[in-house]
Amino acid sequence: MPPETIRFTLDGRDVAITAEPTEPLAHALRESFAAQGVRVACSRAVCGACTVLVDGTPAASCAMFLWQVEGACVETVAGLRDHPLQQAFARHGAFQCGYCTGGFLMLAKALLAENPSPSRAEIAEYLSSNICRCTGYSVIIEAVEQAAAGMRATA
Amino acid sequence: MSIGLSLPRADGAEKLSGRATYTADIARPGMLHAKLLRSSHAHAKLLRVDASRARTAPGVHAVLTREDVPSGLMPIYGYFIKDQPIVATDRVRYIGDIIAAVAAETEAQAVAALALIEVEYEALPVVASIEAALAEGAPELFPTAPMGIVPAYGEGARGALRPAANICFEFGYRMGEPSVFDTCDHVFEDEFRFSRMWHYHLEPFVSVADVRDGRIEVWSSNQNPFPLRKELSRIFRMPENAITVRVPYVGGGFGAKNNCKTEPAAVLLSMLAQRPVRLALTLEEGFLTNTQHAAILRLRTGVMSDGRLVARQSHIELDSGAYSDASPLVAEKAGYRIPGPYQWEHVDSLCRCVMTNTAPAGPFRGFGGTQAAWASESQIDMIARRLGLSPLAMRQKNLLKLHQAFMPGESGVDSDLEDGLQTVLAALHHTPAPDRGLGFAVGFKDGGGVNKPAQARVKVSTNGDVFLGCGTVEIGQGARTAMPQIVAEILGTSAARVRVAPIDTDHTPFDQGTNASSGVAVMGQAVARAATAVRDQVLAFAAARMGAPPDTLRLEDWHIIRGNERLPLGPMIMRHYGGTGFEFTADGFFKSEADHHAPLEARCVYWEIGWAAAEVEVDRGTGQFTVTQLVVAGDAGRAINPMLCRGQDEGSAIMGYAQAMFETMRYDAAGELLNGDALHYRVPLADDLPARFTALTLEQGHGPGPFGSKGLGEGAMLPVTAAIANALHDAVGIRITELPLTPERVLHALDQLSTAKALP
Numbered sequence: 001m002p003p004e005t006i007r008f009t010l011d012g013r014d015v016a017i018t019a020e021p022t023e024p025l026a027h028a029l030r031e032s033f034a035a036q037g038v039r040v041a042c043s044r045a046v047c048g049a050c051t052v053l054v055d056g057t058p059a060a061s062c063a064m065f066l067w068q069v070e071g072a073c074v075e076t077v078a079g080l081r082d083h084p085l086q087q088a089f090a091r092h093g094a095f096q097c098g099y100c101t102g103g104f105l106m107l108a109k110a111l112l113a114e115n116p117s118p119s120r121a122e123i124a125e126y127l128s129s130n131i132c133r134c135t136g137y138s139v140i141i142e143a144v145e146q147a148a149a150g151m152r153a154t155a
Numbered sequence: 156m157s158i159g160l161s162l163p164r165a166d167g168a169e170k171l172s173g174r175a176t177y178t179a180d181i182a183r184p185g186m187l188h189a190k191l192l193r194s195s196h197a198h199a200k201l202l203r204v205d206a207s208r209a210r211t212a213p214g215v216h217a218v219l220t221r222e223d224v225p226s227g228l229m230p231i232y233g234y235f236i237k238d239q240p241i242v243a244t245d246r247v248r249y250i251g252d253i254i255a256a257v258a259a260e261t262e263a264q265a266v267a268a269l270a271l272i273e274v275e276y277e278a279l280p281v282v283a284s285i286e287a288a289l290a291e292g293a294p295e296l297f298p299t300a301p302m303g304i305v306p307a308y309g310e311g312a313r314g315a316l317r318p319a320a321n322i323c324f325e326f327g328y329r330m331g332e333p334s335v336f337d338t339c340d341h342v343f344e345d346e347f348r349f350s351r352m353w354h355y356h357l358e359p360f361v362s363v364a365d366v367r368d369g370r371i372e373v374w375s376s377n378q379n380p381f382p383l384r385k386e387l388s389r390i391f392r393m394p395e396n397a398i399t400v401r402v403p404y405v406g407g408g409f410g411a412k413n414n415c416k417t418e419p420a421a422v423l424l425s426m427l428a429q430r431p432v433r434l435a436l437t438l439e440e441g442f443l444t445n446t447q448h449a450a451i452l453r454l455r456t457g458v459m460s461d462g463r464l465v466a467r468q469s470h471i472e473l474d475s476g477a478y479s480d481a482s483p484l485v486a487e488k489a490g491y492r493i494p495g496p497y498q499w500e501h502v503d504s505l506c507r508c509v510m511t512n513t514a515p516a517g518p519f520r521g522f523g524g525t526q527a528a529w530a531s532e533s534q535i536d537m538i539a540r541r542l543g544l545s546p547l548a549m550r551q552k553n554l555l556k557l558h559q560a561f562m563p564g565e566s567g568v569d570s571d572l573e574d575g576l577q578t579v580l581a582a583l584h585h586t587p588a589p590d591r592g593l594g595f596a597v598g599f600k601d602g603g604g605v606n607k608p609a610q611a612r613v614k615v616s617t618n619g620d621v622f623l624g625c626g627t628v629e630i631g632q633g634a635r636t637a638m639p640q641i642v643a644e645i646l647g648t649s650a651a652r653v654r655v656a657p658i659d660t661d662h663t664p665f666d667q668g669t670n671a672s673s674g675v676a677v678m679g680q681a682v683a684r685a686a687t688a689v690r691d692q693v694l695a696f697a698a699a700r701m702g703a704p705p706d707t708l709r710l711e712d713w714h715i716i717r718g719n720e721r722l723p724l725g726p727m728i729m730r731h732y733g734g735t736g737f738e739f740t741a742d743g744f745f746k747s748e749a750d751h752h753a754p755l756e757a758r759c760v761y762w763e764i765g766w767a768a769a770e771v772e773v774d775r776g777t778g779q780f781t782v783t784q785l786v787v788a789g790d791a792g793r794a795i796n797p798m799l800c801r802g803q804d805e806g807s808a809i810m811g812y813a814q815a816m817f818e819t820m821r822y823d824a825a826g827e828l829l830n831g832d833a834l835h836y837r838v839p840l841a842d843d844l845p846a847r848f849t850a851l852t853l854e855q856g857h858g859p860g861p862f863g864s865k866g867l868g869e870g871a872m873l874p875v876t877a878a879i880a881n882a883l884h885d886a887v888g889i890r891i892t893e894l895p896l897t898p899e900r901v902l903h904a905l906d907q908l909s910t911a912k913a914l915p
Contacts, residue, residue, distance in 0.1 A: 036180050037173015039406070041357040042438045042833035049357055077173035090167040093798040096631030096806065098170030099177065099357040099406030121842075128840035133355050133407050134631045136805035137841040138848060 048130030197826025251443030358406020379668025592886025598873020617736025619713025626666025778902030792858020811875030
């Protein structure tokens with residue numbers, strides 16, 4: 001397939017890349033935009049380690065083509081700066097090996113944008129699209145609960 | 156000051172921003188990408204491997220087949236038995252066995268070139284299970300014996316290579332006289348089956364190798380850089396100081412990333428291509444690389460009518476897969492741990508490693524202890540119920556007491572086992588109801604590895620900035636947070652001032668590996684000794700300068716405290732050593748003493764315990780059941796960082812929970828893995844958690860590690876499967892002896908129970 005120029009917004013910056021439009025988004029983000037925090041594990045949209053937000057919706061970037069983000073707003077963990085979720089993850093020890101962490105942070109960000117006051121069950125259900133093999137999830141759920149409470153208080 | 160604080164993880168800034176570097180992120184100038192050709196046959200002779208078309212394919216720089224291995228190498232590896240080739244030579248032994256490798260400019264080119272390699276097989280009969288491999292006349296995976304050694308054992312223990320066809324190793328342990336079986340009121344024989352899981356570490360197996368100018372440089376997602384260096388030195392016949400292994404952050408391992416995995420092929424390809432080579436496996440290839448051991452465990456246990464345990468004979472068969480990997484060690488641990496934490500007059504254990512045409516099995520969190528605890532803690536419960544005793548009273552009667560030796564010559568148990576059991580039971584709010592049941596179990600293993608040496612180095616700059624050199628890999632457990640807390644406490648400084656140096660075998664002090672829950676209890680002792688030696692040097696230095704006895708001085712925030720005086724060390728150091736200053740440096744070392752009276756040749760460093768209590772509710776109509784409550788506890792001895800301890804216990808317990816409920820690799824009789832991919836292999840998700848799930852960190856204070864600490868990370872997984880099976884028995888009277896405890900098995904057991912009751 002001939003290369004095409006794809007333009008999108010990446011963590012608030014306008015970017016363009018000339019590449020095969022069928023290149024997996026995760027690959028392009030890692031190799032061409034140094035988005036190291038987009039981790040690739042299963043490569044088939046199951047584990048969620050590569051989760052980014054595309055126009056606010058969580059997406060497995062390993063299983064998305066580059067052409068699909070033409071004109072879209074793509075957010076990765078690199079765009080989070082001292083976010084309440086990052087603070088809560090740090091306080092609760094909501095990560096261990098860290099390989100899934102960028103994906104969980106982005107997933108949780110989308111959840112809280114959709115539902116600022118999720119119940120514990122709603123958090124667990126939403127977060128169940130991603131896999132963490134280390135923590136056993138309780139600490140992640142607690143961190144999201146706490147971040148949500150903090151964000152509501154300052155909203 | 157530092158000990159006992161839930162300080163945030165030191166790797167938080169890197170991991171929460173996505174900037175942490177893993178091996179998967181490593182790139183070198185001119186780096187090629189490698190992929191592997193794997194066998195499509197479970198067992199076959201390799202008649203022809205023709206890679207000529209691949210060699211000229213676009214972008215290809217090196218092709219590795221059996222014909223491309225330079226002469227003079229030893230291209231076969233394994234822990235105790237060298238049986239696994241880098242690429243297959245005369246035959247393939249499982250679906251996924253490595254036949255060839257290609258290094259090309261891009262991964263896509265490497266994959267395309269692999270498709271051009273022609274392989275001709277001559278199929279051999281397949282043995283895909285323990286039973287098939289041990290059947291009369293079964294084909295042998297290794298018609299001739301591979302080279303191997305038996306580890307040294309102490310009193311009562313023994314090992315043997317290749318005691319029978321398709322068995323690569325057996326471990327035996329015997330204590331006391333078998334005649335006591337004759338004195339028992341009852342002897343119960345039961346058989347248990349243990350399922351096989353995959354580690355599912357999210358960072359796949361990945362290595363980057365750069366061979367040039369007679370040196371090998373390797374970056375790898377590996378749990379034990381020094382044993383890897385040694386193995387590469389042996390394979391490639393190069394001195395260890397010509398090999399540098401670097402290990403950045405590791406994205407999970409759970410045992411899988413021990414010894415050699417992707418490294419030898421990456422090194423060999425780099426040698427052939429004269430370029431750096433990255434070999435990254437897919438997650439699916441992980442299933443084909445290393446797994447847990449499925450097992451059949453037969454227990455014969457003699458008891459008195461009052462519930463006193465007398466004798467246990469056990470026969471364990473581990474499905475070791477196609478290559479030995481760590482199987483002999485896992486056999487040793489399963490065989491040694493099968494008596495559980497109880498008092499016996501006689502123990503006779505035999506554990507055998509059975510070779511099958513499936514993926515090689517190796518280290519997995521729990522390491523033989525999971526298999527042993529599943530069978531032992533199920534049977535203790537069954538025996539109690541058969542004798543009409545309460546499972547709690549039965550355990551109380553037999554549990555080892557604090558400081559009591561596990562076996563003759565062994566170290567004393569350093570946890571109060573009954574206290575832990577009472578603690579989890581008290582934390583579980585169980586109210587009896589129809590079809591609801593309570594179960595519990597005690598998991599038990601010798602922790603800290605066998606005869607495991609660890610070295611560490613602490614140095615402090617003129618201004619009091621601390622460096623820690625320590626080979627414990629940061630794999631998620633929090634070593635880079637806990638070790639600095641130990642150092643900071645001893646040096647009277649803050650943990651934030653302690654930097655852990657990156658791991659590089661040229662500079663990092665020797666360590667045997669990040670395994671066996673040995674971080675705090677083994678390496679922690681080396682770290683504490685190094686820090687103490689540095690502190691003593693600093694105090695001696697200050698004492699000499701000040702003309703004061705060292706024991707009147709104290710170190711705090713890089714100041715010398717004497718009574719009300721508080722003197723900054725920096726100026727004192729520069730006055731003596733000159734304006735560029737100095738570094739105080741010391742090494743620390745720890746190893747459990749070798750001791751031939753100890754069955755495993757060294758007394759166990761500490762005992763890793765996990766207690767679990769579970770409540771289940773069963774739907775008799777469908778066989779579905781839910782774990783309504785799960786409470787686990789581990790004994791940290793003294794928690795260096797309670798938040799990290801909780802993380803280890805919860806993560807560990809959920810792996811055990813998944814093994815109980817659903818997680819399992821499924822092979823068919825032809826040796827094909829039916830669910831070896833991310834979607835079909837089910838691991839626990841956030842909404843799989845029990846409605847109530849609690850992990851308690853006990854601090855009983857008897858550990859040998861710094862400040863009374865012990866290790867954690869495996870213990871809480873051990874008791875969970877049996878606790879849930881025991882709860883099912885309590886709820887509806889069924890006993891399931893095979894994992895996982897699926898609704899089908901529950902329903903089948905319920906049907907059998909009602910059939911049995913209906914019989915006259």
